[in-house]
Amino acid sequence: MTAGGEMLALIGRGAEEIIPAGEMEKRLATGRPLRIKAGFDPTAPDLHLGHTVLLNKMRVFQDLGHECFFLIGDFTGMIGDPSGRNVTRQPLTREQVRANALSYEEQIYKILSPERTRVVFNSQWMEELGTNGMLQLAGKYTLARMLERDDFHKRYAAGHPIAIHELLYPLVQGYDSVALRADVELGGTDQKFNLLMGRHMQEAYGQPPQAVLTMPILEGLDGVQKMSKSLGNYVGISDPPGEMFGKLMSISDELMWRYFELLSFEPAAVIAVWRRESEEGANPRDIKYRLAFELVARFHGMAAAEQAKAAFITRFCDGAVPEDIQRVELASVSGGYPIARLLKDAGLCASTSDALRQVQQRAVRIDGERIEDQALLLPSGGEYVIQVGKRRFARVCIGF
Amino acid sequence: MTAGGEMLALIGRGAEEIIPAGEMEKRLATGRPLRIKAGFDPTAPDLHLGHTVLLNKMRVFQDLGHECFFLIGDFTGMIGDPSGRNVTRQPLTREQVRANALSYEEQIYKILSPERTRVVFNSQWMEELGTNGMLQLAGKYTLARMLERDDFHKRYAAGHPIAIHELLYPLVQGYDSVALRADVELGGTDQKFNLLMGRHMQEAYGQPPQAVLTMPILEGLDGVQKMSKSLGNYVGISDPPGEMFGKLMSISDELMWRYFELLSFEPAAVIAVWRRESEEGANPRDIKYRLAFELVARFHGMAAAEQAKAAFITRFCDGAVPEDIQRVELASVSGGYPIARLLKDAGLCASTSDALRQVQQRAVRIDGERIEDQALLLPSGGEYVIQVGKRRFARVCIGF
Numbered sequence: 001m002t003a004g005g006e007m008l009a010l011i012g013r014g015a016e017e018i019i020p021a022g023e024m025e026k027r028l029a030t031g032r033p034l035r036i037k038a039g040f041d042p043t044a045p046d047l048h049l050g051h052t053v054l055l056n057k058m059r060v061f062q063d064l065g066h067e068c069f070f071l072i073g074d075f076t077g078m079i080g081d082p083s084g085r086n087v088t089r090q091p092l093t094r095e096q097v098r099a100n101a102l103s104y105e106e107q108i109y110k111i112l113s114p115e116r117t118r119v120v121f122n123s124q125w126m127e128e129l130g131t132n133g134m135l136q137l138a139g140k141y142t143l144a145r146m147l148e149r150d151d152f153h154k155r156y157a158a159g160h161p162i163a164i165h166e167l168l169y170p171l172v173q174g175y176d177s178v179a180l181r182a183d184v185e186l187g188g189t190d191q192k193f194n195l196l197m198g199r200h201m202q203e204a205y206g207q208p209p210q211a212v213l214t215m216p217i218l219e220g221l222d223g224v225q226k227m228s229k230s231l232g233n234y235v236g237i238s239d240p241p242g243e244m245f246g247k248l249m250s251i252s253d254e255l256m257w258r259y260f261e262l263l264s265f266e267p268a269a270v271i272a273v274w275r276r277e278s279e280e281g282a283n284p285r286d287i288k289y290r291l292a293f294e295l296v297a298r299f300h301g302m303a304a305a306e307q308a309k310a311a312f313i314t315r316f317c318d319g320a321v322p323e324d325i326q327r328v329e330l331a332s333v334s335g336g337y338p339i340a341r342l343l344k345d346a347g348l349c350a351s352t353s354d355a356l357r358q359v360q361q362r363a364v365r366i367d368g369e370r371i372e373d374q375a376l377l378l379p380s381g382g383e384y385v386i387q388v389g390k391r392r393f394a395r396v397c398i399g400f
Numbered sequence: 401m402t403a404g405g406e407m408l409a410l411i412g413r414g415a416e417e418i419i420p421a422g423e424m425e426k427r428l429a430t431g432r433p434l435r436i437k438a439g440f441d442p443t444a445p446d447l448h449l450g451h452t453v454l455l456n457k458m459r460v461f462q463d464l465g466h467e468c469f470f471l472i473g474d475f476t477g478m479i480g481d482p483s484g485r486n487v488t489r490q491p492l493t494r495e496q497v498r499a500n501a502l503s504y505e506e507q508i509y510k511i512l513s514p515e516r517t518r519v520v521f522n523s524q525w526m527e528e529l530g531t532n533g534m535l536q537l538a539g540k541y542t543l544a545r546m547l548e549r550d551d552f553h554k555r556y557a558a559g560h561p562i563a564i565h566e567l568l569y570p571l572v573q574g575y576d577s578v579a580l581r582a583d584v585e586l587g588g589t590d591q592k593f594n595l596l597m598g599r600h601m602q603e604a605y606g607q608p609p610q611a612v613l614t615m616p617i618l619e620g621l622d623g624v625q626k627m628s629k630s631l632g633n634y635v636g637i638s639d640p641p642g643e644m645f646g647k648l649m650s651i652s653d654e655l656m657w658r659y660f661e662l663l664s665f666e667p668a669a670v671i672a673v674w675r676r677e678s679e680e681g682a683n684p685r686d687i688k689y690r691l692a693f694e695l696v697a698r699f700h701g702m703a704a705a706e707q708a709k710a711a712f713i714t715r716f717c718d719g720a721v722p723e724d725i726q727r728v729e730l731a732s733v734s735g736g737y738p739i740a741r742l743l744k745d746a747g748l749c750a751s752t753s754d755a756l757r758q759v760q761q762r763a764v765r766i767d768g769e770r771i772e773d774q775a776l777l778l779p780s781g782g783e784y785v786i787q788v789g790k791r792r793f794a795r796v797c798i799g800f
Contacts, residue, residue: 079532082539126531132479134534138565139482143543143556146564156543164546164571165538167564 004029010060014053014262016189016214019196024211027183034066037182037198037210039173039191042077042092044100047107048234049295050218050227053262055111057186057215062116069180070108070119072101075126076169083163097121107237110299125179126172137171140204141197146170149193170194174201182210189214218262221247223255232381232397241300242367245308246385248292253284256291264294315368315385325385325393332399336377339364346396348388363389404429410460413668414453414661416589416614419596424611427583434466437582437598437610439573439591442477442492444500447507448634449695450618450627453662455511457586457615462516469580470508470519472501475526476569483563497521507637510699525579526572537571540604541597546570549593570594574601582610589614618662621647623655632781632797641700645708646767648692653684656691664694715768725785725793732799736777739764746796748788763789 007028011018018024027034038054045051058068080091092100101119108117129137146167147153155162170193177185177198187195192214199209217226220233227234235247251259260271274287289309297305328346330337343355343364358364359374365387366378378384380399387393407428411418418424427434438454445451458468480491492500501519508517529537546567547553555562570593577585577598587595592614599609617626620633627634635647651659660671674687689709697705728746730737743755743764758764759774765787766778778784780799787793 075531076535079535079539082536083542129531131475131526131529131531131534134531135476135479135565135568136482138568139479139484139563141564142483143562143564143567144559159544162543163539164541164543164567165535167543167567168535168538171564 007064009268010064011057011213013060013268014215015057016216017192017212019199019212019214023209024184024213027211028064034061034183035181036061036066036068036184036186037071037177037180038068038186039071039073039176039194040104042072042074042097042100044096045104045107046229047104047237048227048229049237049259049263050220050234052111052237053215053218054186054188055108056263056265057213058117059111059113059265061184061186062113066116066184068112068117069182070104070112070117071176071180072097072104072119072121073173073176074101074121075123076172078123079165081163082165083161085161085163097123110237120180122172122176122179126175129175134168137175137201138168140201141171141174143167170197171201174198175205177202177210178205178207181207184211184213186213186215188217190217216262219255219258221251221255223252223258232383235295237299241296241304241308242311244296244299245292245305245312246367247383248295249285249288249312251288253278253288256284256288259291264291266290266294311368325395327395327397329397330399332380336379337398339371339376339378340374342378342396342398343386343388346386346394348386348392348394358388407464409668410464411457411613413460414615415457416616417592417612419599419612419614423609424584424613427611428464434461434583435581436461436466436468436584436586437471437577437580438468438586439471439473439576439594440504442472442474442497442500444496445504445507446629447504447637448627448629449637449659449663450620450634452511452637453615453618454586454588455508456663456665457613458517459511459513459665461584461586462513466516466584468512468517469582470504470512470517471576471580472497472504472519472521473573473576474521475523476572478523479565481563482565483561485561485563497523510637520580522572522576522579526575529575534568537575537601538568540601541571541574543567570597571601574598575605577602577610578605578607581607584611584613586613586615588617590617616662619655619658621651621655623652623658635695637699641696641704641708642711644696644699645692645705645712648695649685649688649712651688653678653688656684656688659691664691666690666694711768725795727795727797729797730799732780736779737798739771739776739778740774742778742796742798743786743788746786746794748786748792748794758788 004025008025011024036058038058062068074092074097077092078094078097081089101121105119147156149170152162173194174197178201182198182202185195185198192212195212195214199212202209219225220227220231221235222233225231225233235244239247248259257275260266264271274290278284278287293305293309296308330342330345339359340352340355343349343358344352349355349358356374359371362370362372364371366384368385378398383395383397385393386396404425408425411424436458438458462468474492474497477492478494478497481489501521505519547556549570552562573594574597578601582598582602585595585598592612595612595614599612602609619625620627620631621635622633625631625633635644639647648659657675660666664671674690678684678687693705693709696708730742730745739759740752740755743749743758744752749755749758756774759771762770762772764771766784768785778798783795783797785793786796
């Protein structure tokens with residue numbers, strides 16, 4: 001493989017599309033550091049592995065010597081929804097934007113190289129653009145093409161209202177590429193329309209149009225729906241090591257290979273060997289350990305990864321937690337779920353008085369830790385392996 | 401009739417619609433000077449009677465003590481057509497806008513009271529609005545409602561491109577009413593959508609929505625198509641007195657009553673008397689004199705009107721130009737229409753040599769003036785009454 005081919009293979013790994021492929025090759029061939037753009041939401045970030053698919057790809061570009069623009073789309077974020085229909089979309093203040101940016105920076109440098117990352121805000125050039133410039137920008141695109149965008153098309157066809165500012169937001173994203181003079185823009189497949197808008201606008205403003213690389217949307221732990229905090233099927237990059245390790249060990253074998261492709265920095269060739277080993281009878285669990293270990297180590301360091309792995313083995317293998325324990329979903333209780341009620345509701349105890357007795361007798365464990373507080377309240381949004389005595393287990397999710 | 405009823409009658413004269421009628425009454429009833437808005441194109445004005453329909457209505461408001469905002473829509477004019485499709489729509493410079501404003505002022509004060517007129521430019525508040533404000537504004541209207549506008553609807557349905565900035569222009573016009581805190585907006589019936597947008601935007605920005613008054617579009621001299629310079633069926637307010645008088649005398653009796661309603665300041669009751677007289681057998685020509693006289697006097701003063709009337713009578717009545725002379729339309733000839741060829745083509749002479757002889761014998765008059773130059777070239781775009789000898793007449797139009 002040539003050096004160029006190797007670069008392209010690294011860049012293309014896991015990618016859905018490169019548009020146009022020739023443009024990417026051409027820019028890489030120039031040998032100069034390319035300007036890589038990726039846009040992020042200005043709302044409070046709480047990154048999970050789904051977000052890191054893009055960050056990982058940015059890191060690949062950085063390792064090849066390129067400069068990444070971590071673009072925070074604060075301009076539209078500070079506007080909110082002026083049509084007033086979307087009440088949950090409150091405009092952000094400048095202070096919130098700054099705080100969110102700091103929070104991003106605390107998280108992204110677990111993956112990105114700070115030296116080759118520039119955090120930028122599009123309010124910087126959008127406010128400068130002015131009313132006049134905004135109308136100029138709006139003159140560079142037609143309504144018909146805008147309505148080709150899937151969501152607009154569907155809403156328009158269904159007779160659902162589209163406020164006119166919504167038509168301007170994609171133009172703003174496109175103009176960001178002009179302002180940044182981007183060589184390449186990265187984004188999720190759901191952003192394809194906006195990424196291509198960047199190409200269109202660069203051409204309209206006399207720049208050579210960027211190459212576009214789309215990454216697939218990562219599935220959550222369930223392997224079906226996209227990873228999302230609100231669906232509860234996520235691994236947060238700030239999840240404690242033990243929790244992160246446990247969640248990753250819970251995924252299906254099939255999903256494991258997907259995660260390897262999109263989340264692991266192990267060379268593709270190495271992963272291919274493991275896959276062959278697995279097909280030849282190796283226990284997929286042992287390969288899953290490597291994935292969980294790599295990811296915990298990335299976000300918490302090697303020592304924490306070692307510890308998480310050891311604890312996992314102690315708890316779930318040596319401690320004989322069966323692999324196929326029942327999963328129970330419980331509605332959240334405001335103020336926290338009382339432990340006794342939980343044990344009853346999860347079917348682990350016959351009654352709350354039985355449950356209280358079990359706690360008193362130190363027969364109850366949560367995630368392997370013995371509990372003694374009969375008044376314990378479990379917060380919503382958590383997932384726990386609950387054990388009563390030696391044989392009764394349940395994986396309990398509260399309030400997802 | 402009450403004072404309020406009389407005011408409403410004056411304001412409503414000739415109007416197509418008042419939306420909503422109650423709002424207009426309510427504002428008038430406050431007794432305070434109202435803020436009356438009317439928008440004008442920022443391109444070089446060369447006002448004709450069609451434009452004065454609106455100016456006359458503004459004057460009515462001024463006479464009732466209200467303040468008129470003569471709004472020059474320079475903001476969008478200075479942008480031009482950023483989509484680049486409309487090459488004839490070049491952006492105006494600030495200097496051109498200023499020059500055009502001066503030209504407006506030279507013309508409009510023939511009708512408007514300078515004391516109660518404020519010439520304003522929407523660039524003033526639109527540039528201040530900024531990108532952010534523009535997006536806020538765009539959030540206050542939906543695409544579906546915008547596409548209800550007739551021209552957008554037709555273009556969209558026909559698959560013709562609509563650039564997105566075009567959707568913003570009506571919003572700008574609506575916002576002008578907010579910036580001006582308009583009580584009333586006047587406009588042609590073709591502007592109804594934009595006038596109602598003013599109401600919508602004022603409400604969206606927390607102001608009570610203006611009343612809207614639409615005036616019909618004035619027909620040109622042909623009585624069919626709208627008066628327009630490019631159609632050649634217009635009376636320019638800077639037309640020389642004789643030309644203006646003659647053009648007005650050429651209109652049909654039916655159109656005369658229309659012009660009385662929309663252009664004359666004679667009280668409606670007086671006009672009603674004249675109409676009765678005409679129905680009872682008075683010569684409509686004599687009533688038409690009054691219209692022509694009033695309008696020439698408005699733009700050129702009483703003396704000029706007297707003179708134009710006298711000249712007209714001398715030329716066309718004493719000179720016995722029949723009222724029903726034939727109208728001939730000739731294609732334009734580059735460099736000018738040679739008189740001899742014209743006399744032949746109009747059927748007034750048998751041949752060009754006959755025509756040349758008639759000129760030599762001083763038997764040819766153009767608009768009552770004897771001509772002697774056999775090489776005379778008549779420019780295109782003119783209309784002339786040509787007379788050969790005592791009895792041969794034609795009204796010749798060249799190159800319309």
